[in-house]
Amino acid sequence: MESVLELDKARTTILKIGGSVITDKNGELAARTEVINRLAEEIQKANMQRLVIVHGGGSFGHPTAQKYGIKEGLREDTQKIGFAETHHVMTVLNGLVMDSLVWHSIPAVSVTPSSCVITENGRIKTFDETVLKRLVDMDFVPVLYGDAVLDEKLGFTVLSGDQLVAYLALKLNVAKIVIGVDTDGLYDADPKTSKNAKLYTRLTLSELEKVKSKLAGSAGVDVTGGMLGKINELIPVIEQGVPVTIVNAAKPNRTYKALIGDKVEGTLLEKE
Ligand code: IPE
16 A cells, blocks of 8 residues: 555646636736736645646737637748747746746746647647656656647647646656636536536546537637637546546635645546
């Protein structure tokens, strides 16, 4: 029993922080620095060993990517400045996140997806994770984000943080994934528009497949698929036995509780 616990301790946790949590998705380049700071505090308090953080783009990445049609790929030279701009605004948001993490004494190190990932038709094709793995082994906290990346077929595209989470979960020895969003979890209807929406507290994979079509999309501009896109990315990971907890990271302490494995309001997705 003890050896299993020891093994578990050595396994990695991935935390995804949605762009809708750390930015105002209805604005443009609108960071929620007070939320970023509170999350850094919660992450520090959780004092996790082997943690990887991935954050989204919100009102930094999405509007710029949409303006220039970055996800659809390179069709004309004028889009190149759009690719540069999309990547740049993501580095600005990442800078704010890094600033907060590092000043909360978290040994966070930014790993830039556009410099180490190439996709093919939008799916990760090459990703040299040597440095990332070494960082985790050395108890650093790598921080990645949704980014504009080069693509074998499209020239370039947008890589979502959710695809990165799923990819890393299958590559690293991951114990669990925590997904921080701006709703309390998965609902059978959009909680922002329907007040009778019911929260699912736990769903097995087969239940998840059944209710998938009811899952609400996210508000604001989202070039990478909203909640349904997130779930579709996570299904193969849950299939491998990795539990996923979806919590409202806009509400204090939920991310902290999910990280340390305390009972928390949210939706737990498990294989069975
Ligand atoms: C999007 O990343 C990144 C860009 C648009 C460049 P995500 O898809 O992970 O972002 P959120 O969480 O939906 O905002």
